[in-house]
Amino acid sequence: MAAYILRRVLWGLVLLVLVSALTFVVFYVLPSADPAQLRAGRSASPETLAQIRESLGLNESLPSQFWTFLTSLMLHADLGYSYFSGASVGSLLIDRLPATLALTLGALVLWLLVAVPVGVLAAVRRGTWVDKLTTGGAVLGISMPVYWLGLVALYLFSDDIGLIPLLPGAGAYVPLTEDPGAWFAALVLPWLVLASTFTAVYARLLRGNMIEVLSEDYVRTARAKGLSERRVVLRHGLRAAATPLVTLAGLDVGLLLGGAVLVETVFNIPGIGSLSYDAIVNADYPVIQGTVLLAACFVIVANIVVDILYAYLDPRVREA
Amino acid sequence: MTALAAVERLEKRYPLTRGVVLRRRLGEVSAVDDVSLAVEEGESLGIVGESGSGKTTLARILINLVEPTSGVVRYRGEDVTHARGAALRALRRERQMVFQDPADSLNPRRTVGAAIAEPFAIHGLLPERSTRARRVAELLEQVGLEPAHANRYPHELSGGMRQRVGIARAIALGPRLLVADEPVSALDVSIQAQILTLLRDLRRDLSLTLVLIAHDLAVVRHMCERVAVMRAGRLVELATAEELYRAPREAYTRELLAAVPRIPAFEGAAPGGRQSSPDSSSSSSSST
Amino acid sequence: MSDAEAVLRVEDLRVAFDTRDGLLQAVDGVSFAVARGRTLGIVGESGSGKTVAATTAMGLVRGARVRTSGRVLLDGEDLLGASPERLRALRGATIAMVFQDPLSALHPLLRVGAQIEEAVRAHRDVGRAAARARTLELLEHVAIPDARRRRDAYPHELSGGMRQRAMIAMALANEPRVLIADEPTTALDVTVQAQILALLRRLRDELGMAMVLITHDLGVVAETADEVAVMYAGRIVEQAPAAELFAAPQHPYTWGLLRSTPRLEAAVGADLVAIPGRPPSLLQPPSGCRFHPRCPYVRERHREVDPALEPLAAGPDHRVACLLPEAERQALWARLAAGATPEQARAAAAGGSEEAAR
Numbered sequence: 001m002a003a004y005i006l007r008r009v010l011w012g013l014v015l016l017v018l019v020s021a022l023t024f025v026v027f028y029v030l031p032s033a034d035p036a037q038l039r040a041g042r043s044a045s046p047e048t049l050a051q052i053r054e055s056l057g058l059n060e061s062l063p064s065q066f067w068t069f070l071t072s073l074m075l076h077a078d079l080g081y082s083y084f085s086g087a088s089v090g091s092l093l094i095d096r097l098p099a100t101l102a103l104t105l106g107a108l109v110l111w112l113l114v115a116v117p118v119g120v121l122a123a124v125r126r127g128t129w130v131d132k133l134t135t136g137g138a139v140l141g142i143s144m145p146v147y148w149l150g151l152v153a154l155y156l157f158s159d160d161i162g163l164i165p166l167l168p169g170a171g172a173y174v175p176l177t178e179d180p181g182a183w184f185a186a187l188v189l190p191w192l193v194l195a196s197t198f199t200a201v202y203a204r205l206l207r208g209n210m211i212e213v214l215s216e217d218y219v220r221t222a223r224a225k226g227l228s229e230r231r232v233v234l235r236h237g238l239r240a241a242a243t244p245l246v247t248l249a250g251l252d253v254g255l256l257l258g259g260a261v262l263v264e265t266v267f268n269i270p271g272i273g274s275l276s277y278d279a280i281v282n283a284d285y286p287v288i289q290g291t292v293l294l295a296a297c298f299v300i301v302a303n304i305v306v307d308i309l310y311a312y313l314d315p316r317v318r319e320a
Numbered sequence: 321m322t323a324l325a326a327v328e329r330l331e332k333r334y335p336l337t338r339g340v341v342l343r344r345r346l347g348e349v350s351a352v353d354d355v356s357l358a359v360e361e362g363e364s365l366g367i368v369g370e371s372g373s374g375k376t377t378l379a380r381i382l383i384n385l386v387e388p389t390s391g392v393v394r395y396r397g398e399d400v401t402h403a404r405g406a407a408l409r410a411l412r413r414e415r416q417m418v419f420q421d422p423a424d425s426l427n428p429r430r431t432v433g434a435a436i437a438e439p440f441a442i443h444g445l446l447p448e449r450s451t452r453a454r455r456v457a458e459l460l461e462q463v464g465l466e467p468a469h470a471n472r473y474p475h476e477l478s479g480g481m482r483q484r485v486g487i488a489r490a491i492a493l494g495p496r497l498l499v500a501d502e503p504v505s506a507l508d509v510s511i512q513a514q515i516l517t518l519l520r521d522l523r524r525d526l527s528l529t530l531v532l533i534a535h536d537l538a539v540v541r542h543m544c545e546r547v548a549v550m551r552a553g554r555l556v557e558l559a560t561a562e563e564l565y566r567a568p569r570e571a572y573t574r575e576l577l578a579a580v581p582r583i584p585a586f587e588g589a590a591p592g593g594r595q596s597s598p599d600s601s602s603s604s605s606s607s608t
Numbered sequence: 609m610s611d612a613e614a615v616l617r618v619e620d621l622r623v624a625f626d627t628r629d630g631l632l633q634a635v636d637g638v639s640f641a642v643a644r645g646r647t648l649g650i651v652g653e654s655g656s657g658k659t660v661a662a663t664t665a666m667g668l669v670r671g672a673r674v675r676t677s678g679r680v681l682l683d684g685e686d687l688l689g690a691s692p693e694r695l696r697a698l699r700g701a702t703i704a705m706v707f708q709d710p711l712s713a714l715h716p717l718l719r720v721g722a723q724i725e726e727a728v729r730a731h732r733d734v735g736r737a738a739a740r741a742r743t744l745e746l747l748e749h750v751a752i753p754d755a756r757r758r759r760d761a762y763p764h765e766l767s768g769g770m771r772q773r774a775m776i777a778m779a780l781a782n783e784p785r786v787l788i789a790d791e792p793t794t795a796l797d798v799t800v801q802a803q804i805l806a807l808l809r810r811l812r813d814e815l816g817m818a819m820v821l822i823t824h825d826l827g828v829v830a831e832t833a834d835e836v837a838v839m840y841a842g843r844i845v846e847q848a849p850a851a852e853l854f855a856a857p858q859h860p861y862t863w864g865l866l867r868s869t870p871r872l873e874a875a876v877g878a879d880l881v882a883i884p885g886r887p888p889s890l891l892q893p894p895s896g897c898r899f900h901p902r903c904p905y906v907r908e909r910h911r912e913v914d915p916a917l918e919p920l921a922a923g924p925d926h927r928v929a930c931l932l933p934e935a936e937r938q939a940l941w942a943r944l945a946a947g948a949t950p951e952q953a954r955a956a957a958a959g960g961s962e963e964a965a966r
Contacts, residue, residue, distance in 0.1 A: 216712065217709065217712040218714055220668060220707070222726075223668055223699070224668060224700060224707075225700035225726065225778065226698070226700030226731060227696075227700075227730050228730075229696075231726075231730075239717055239718070240715070240717055313717065315716075316762070370798065370800075371768075371797055509824055510865065510883040510887070513869070513870075513881065514883075514884075516880055517880060535797065536798075537872060538869070538871050541870065541874075542870035542878070575799060581801075581805070581827030581828045582827055582831065582872065583826050583830050583854060583869065584830055584854040584855065585873045586854065586866065
């Protein structure tokens with residue numbers, strides 16, 4: 001197992017370097033405009049431009065530029081400086097990360113807590129009204145666009161514009177450390193909205209897997225041993241059916257950590273997603289580059305974690 | 321006489337690796353370990369062994385489906401170990417294989433007729449549709465099916481019928497050597513006899529040389545004149561069926577034979593004397 | 609067999625499945641009994657109903673689309689009428705089953721030892737440590753080498769033979785009175801098969817279990833079973849003590865099976881006589897005698913009348929479901945055993961009615 005993990009981590013590092021190289025090409029080599037100009041923002045003084053040129057080493061050869069880029073990235077975690085916002089990209093990202101983390105992880109907990117029982121129940125009570133209800137709900141959940149759902153939720157429940165003032169509206173986010181109660185309240189609607197699609201997808205997926213697994217020979221053996229139905233369904237059935245879901249969840253979390261742009265924008269949550277959105281709108285090059293790198297990093301890490309998790313859950317994979 | 325097909329000092333080794341990215345070699349596993357064997361023209365040779373014995377690998381190397389790590393594969397005396405291209409294609413016409421599970425080796429999306437006709441297309445034979453269709457119908461009848469079956473899909477047929485289709489496809493090009501890899505293992509007992517009898521009859525009618533791979537010693541005894549016993553990649557014993565089953569030399573062969581559960585004898589007649597139909601292969605006992 | 613002797617008694621078991629294409633009668637009136645320390649071998653091909661009969665006896669066949677009737681008496685208690693809780697208490701404790709392919713019958717993600725412990729703790733109030741000790745004991749009892757280490761192995765890490773031993777250990781965890789083994793050796797090499805069969809025989813004797821061995825292999829049945837039931841199209845067509853079944857079989861299907869199975873004792877190059885046709889559809893079984901479309905000795909009457917399983921004149925232990933007169937059957941078999949083909953045997957039998965009378 002340890003060897004397996006080590007291999008995955010090493011491979012992940014290789015990928016990170018590759019992604020950095022690709023980012024470099026996309027953001028440094030490909031653009032036809034002056035790289036310094038792009039980074040300086042709209043209104044920049046010649047001194048700023050010269051400063052940028054110097055720090056990026058734009059006067060040197062491409063390979064050495066890449067080397068500068070790579071070393072400052074890997075060794076100093078220096079992602080550049082946003083002249084538009086007046087702060088280093090790194091600090092901006094760190095600033096925004098907690099909100100995205102809170103949003104993502106909260107939604108994850110919510111969608112798993114709902115999807116798993118629903119999926120299992122639908123499979124066990126296949127064909128009954130429970131099954132049909134959940135399938136219908138799943139279709140609904142998948143069909144509703146997240147930003148639309150967010151707006152609808154605000155129009156219905158937010159205390160500033162909603163019909164039934166229940167929860168704080170957009171822009172009410174406060175950091176956890178400041179006011180846990182308000183922090184929580186502000187995240188309820190975003191969590192529900194973000195979780196909705198995933199709940200639907202996961203419930204359906206689990207239902208399908210469970211139905212398949214429950215017809216497997218080893219489930220028949222479990223029953224033949226005289227185990228309680230509950231144990232058969234959960235310890236034997238769910239255990240086998242949930243493995244693909246775990247890996248999928250890992251990947252989804254990886255993607256979301258790069259920024260749940262739509263939800264963050266609708267609810268005005270200061271996370272990575274809204275940061276990227278703002279940066280794009282304002283053509284804040286360094287920040288765009290930074291968020292891209294960060295998102296890629298999260299995805300790579302998520303893949304590694306998922307691989308390791310899968311090997312832990314399914315011992316048959318470990319030999320490979 | 322020159323053997324029809326032969327292998328000399330054949331080796332097939334597979335590397336044992338760990339890891340997907342950095343493949344560390346732990347060692348090797350020998351699927352076939354220094355095997356030399358000749359298949360005489362017109363004979364029926366059985367290769368028996370348990371799982372992991374290498375019998376299937378050996379058979380596949382014999383007809384160039386797998387390349388050996390070292391050693392020589394011969395056909396009609398010539399070294400064909402690394403045959404390629406047109407030469408290999410020509411060889412394919414002469415050497416064919418019947419697989420264990422026809423459900424796996426028949427394309428589920430094509431009709432049975434299309435599957436049987438495919439060899440012709442591949443080798444550029446019988447370009448006219450009518451001639452080809454007629455030949456397919458002939459082949460179907462030869463294997464005990466109806467010409468109408470040509471329009472059926474594999475899943476519409478029973479296991480035994482699918483296996484007949486597999487055989488029809490194998491004999492379509494008129495091969496000289498037919499290798500059957502566990503042709504009846506996946507079939508019901510009452511169907512096994514049908515398929516075995518079919519193989520026997522076809523061998524006689526088409527003058528085929530048959531190499532039969534099986535784990536079932538009784539099946540091999542019934543079908544083959546000579547038997548090779550394999551274990552862990554090595555050829556343990558090679559003898560005529562009569563000798564092998566009556567007086568096996570090797571301890572492993574004896575172990576295998578002892579392990580086969582016996583149906584109590586019921587035949588009243590003396591061994592070798594049957595009152596069955598005259599066209600049975602009673603001639604086989606003299607052609608060893 | 610009297611009630612007192614039979615541990616497992618199945619009476620007129622019928623199992624039908626409500627499918628899209630109609631009612632599929634998988635088991636159509638099967639009755640048998642097994643006593644302590646005895647083995648009943650059930651022989652049949654795919655579609656004969658043997659596995660469905662066994663799994664129904666275990667109470668594993670349920671669902672909205674299943675219709676069951678008849679009785680399955682375990683020590684006198686009817687399992688078919690039992691509540692789910694009662695069934696669960698009995699399964700794995702009093703009646704246990706070993707399945708065909710241990711690689712798919714064992715949970716791939718749980719350690720073998722854990723799966724056996726589960727079986728123990730499902731029926732006994734013991735702690736984990738005690739269960740683990742018992743697991744080790746069981747694994748050693750089924751002769752798994754290095755049992756302590758193998759206990760924590762996953763199924764795919766063991767060889768086929770060891771997996772099957774582990775399955776057997778799991779089934780015997782609570783010393784059941786009845787063990788049903790469904791094709792326990794079909795997926796195994798022949799040398800391993802011999803070991804597993806020997807193991808089953810030993811355990812049966814040690815624990816005094818009643819064993820039901822389901823297989824398609826006549827050789828296995830000949831060596832391991834005391835009594836044999838031959839199933840075809842959902843019914844038992846012949847039932848007899850093993851020795852007698854092989855010495856004097858009475859049903860054309862049994863003859864067909866015997867004459868079509870290659871045997872080591874037969875002369876080299878001896879002919880196999882195949883049974884023509886294929887097993888029938890259970891959705892629309894043939895009229896009259898179910899075997900008649902494939903029977904070389906069929907008469908007009910056989911297409912209309914469905915024979916019942918009836919004892920022979922010689923003794924009640926041997927029963928056959930065939931409309932041919934007993935004397936004629938004996939004559940036919942005598943010829944078949946001597947090497948005649950069905951056509952020859954039939955011609956000879958028809959040619960001399962005085963022979964049939966003899």
